[in-house]
Amino acid sequence: MTFPDPVQFAVPIFIVAILAEMLAIRFGARGDYEWRDTATSLLMGFGNTMAAVVFGAGILALGAALWEYRLFDIPVTAATVVLCFLLDDLAYYWFHRSAHEVRWFWASHVVHHSSQHYNLSTALRQTWTGPISFSFAFRLPLFLIGFDPRVVFFVGGLNLVYQFFVHTEVVRRLPFGLEYILNTPSHHRVHHGTNPRYLDRNYGGVLIVWDRLFGSFEPEVEAPRYGIVRNLATFNPLWVAVHEWVAIARDVIAARDWRGRWMAVAGPPGWRDGSTAAAIRAQAAPSAGVPAE
Amino acid sequence: MIFTPLIGIALLVAAAWAFGFRAAPRLDAGEALRLAGEAVAGFAGTRVDLAADGRAALVHGADGRTVLVRGHGNRWVVRPVPPAALRHDAGAVVVDLGEPLFPTTIFAPAAPRIAA
Numbered sequence: 001m002t003f004p005d006p007v008q009f010a011v012p013i014f015i016v017a018i019l020a021e022m023l024a025i026r027f028g029a030r031g032d033y034e035w036r037d038t039a040t041s042l043l044m045g046f047g048n049t050m051a052a053v054v055f056g057a058g059i060l061a062l063g064a065a066l067w068e069y070r071l072f073d074i075p076v077t078a079a080t081v082v083l084c085f086l087l088d089d090l091a092y093y094w095f096h097r098s099a100h101e102v103r104w105f106w107a108s109h110v111v112h113h114s115s116q117h118y119n120l121s122t123a124l125r126q127t128w129t130g131p132i133s134f135s136f137a138f139r140l141p142l143f144l145i146g147f148d149p150r151v152v153f154f155v156g157g158l159n160l161v162y163q164f165f166v167h168t169e170v171v172r173r174l175p176f177g178l179e180y181i182l183n184t185p186s187h188h189r190v191h192h193g194t195n196p197r198y199l200d201r202n203y204g205g206v207l208i209v210w211d212r213l214f215g216s217f218e219p220e221v222e223a224p225r226y227g228i229v230r231n232l233a234t235f236n237p238l239w240v241a242v243h244e245w246v247a248i249a250r251d252v253i254a255a256r257d258w259r260g261r262w263m264a265v266a267g268p269p270g271w272r273d274g275s276t277a278a279a280i281r282a283q284a285a286p287s288a289g290v291p292a293e
Numbered sequence: 294m295i296f297t298p299l300i301g302i303a304l305l306v307a308a309a310w311a312f313g314f315r316a317a318p319r320l321d322a323g324e325a326l327r328l329a330g331e332a333v334a335g336f337a338g339t340r341v342d343l344a345a346d347g348r349a350a351l352v353h354g355a356d357g358r359t360v361l362v363r364g365h366g367n368r369w370v371v372r373p374v375p376p377a378a379l380r381h382d383a384g385a386v387v388v389d390l391g392e393p394l395f396p397t398t399i400f401a402p403a404a405p406r407i408a409a
Binding site: 015018019022023025026032033034035036037038039042043046049116117121196225227230231232233234235236239243246275280283284 | 301305306313314331365368370371372394
């Protein structure tokens with residue numbers, strides 16, 4: 001059985017969808033673009049693809065090598081593909097949560113949040129340094145459990161493709177109770193918000209049930225302010241890619257003791273200057289944000 | 294082969310430009326106060342110095358802190374300004390945060406001063 005790369009198939013759809021979203025916004029739909037911001041997002045996506053070319057073979061080989069030590073021989077059937085998809089989404093939840101709560105992983109993931117816009121091009125604003133931060137480690141247990149590596153990479157691709165479509169302001173809410181089960185545009189807008197109540201919330205990839213289960217869910221009750229706590233003042237893709245790594249290096253050098261060095265690397269983002277998500281939330285007055293519609 | 298996606302990127306960026314997503318909005322005092330208050334926890338601005346082109350503002354707080362609001366595309370970037378980052382040069386106020394790729398911001402002499 002062969003498994004296609006879902007992302008490769010989806011790229012033309014991504015392009016058409018971005019153009020359609022721009023047109024919809026021009027004709028009055030909710031949302032916004034900025035041409036240089038879009039350029040940066042798309043160049044980050046291009047660089048991410050190049051990084052995958054460079055490091056992908058090694059990660060594939062690692063997955064295949066771990067699979068040799070698998071606990072179970074799991075056959076490739078529709079049911080096991082679905083099971084793998086669900087477990088991969090659970091692994092994604094914990095990867096994503098770590099990517100926000102541990103600075104080493106945040107240094108890579110911050111790229112995706114560095115736009116003050118929230119549109120389909122933001123979905124493609126991806127890190128160039130993911131392999132360096134070992135973010136792929138969260139998926140490795142799937143190989144050890146015994147899922148076929150082709151299936152693991154296939155469901156991972158499906159997850160990415162799904163997530164592209166939640167990066168929009170055009171869609172307000174999904175019908176039929178889907179908001180309860182799925183990560184939707186509304187839930188993911190919250191995730192990209194810097195409003196104190198929205199910081200470090202809604203980590204789910206496809207399913208939002210993980211957030212409901214693990215206590216990180218927040219509904220969209222006020223208009224999100226997109227970006228990061230200290231928004232960047234440049235569209236330069238190279239700086240977007242490395243700025244948090246540079247900040248980590250500076251903080252490690254400036255730290256007075258080993259605890260400071262450790263926390264600069266493995267503590268929560270903002271630990272050094274007291275601007276962690278928890279601290280900001282604690283300082284914030286009761287929200288007077290603009291109500292979400 | 295490597296240039297194919299770059300052509301696609303160029304087309305999408307050109308489309309964004311052609312559709313008019315290239316505005317550079319101007320600040321007013323109320324907007325500057327709101328942005329500073331949202332971005333800096335516990336900050337309440339009382340006075341605003343607007344740049345002549347409306348693309349930046351210095352917001353002064355009741356607690357003595359100063360916050361810079363600076364245009365970035367059609368959005369704004371906000372930073373607390375330490376006293377050492379502020380200097381006066383030939384009547385102009387110069388804000389140099391020393392942050393990589395954060396441009397120096399110059400407030401020309403006699404910028405309008407607006408009380409909140």
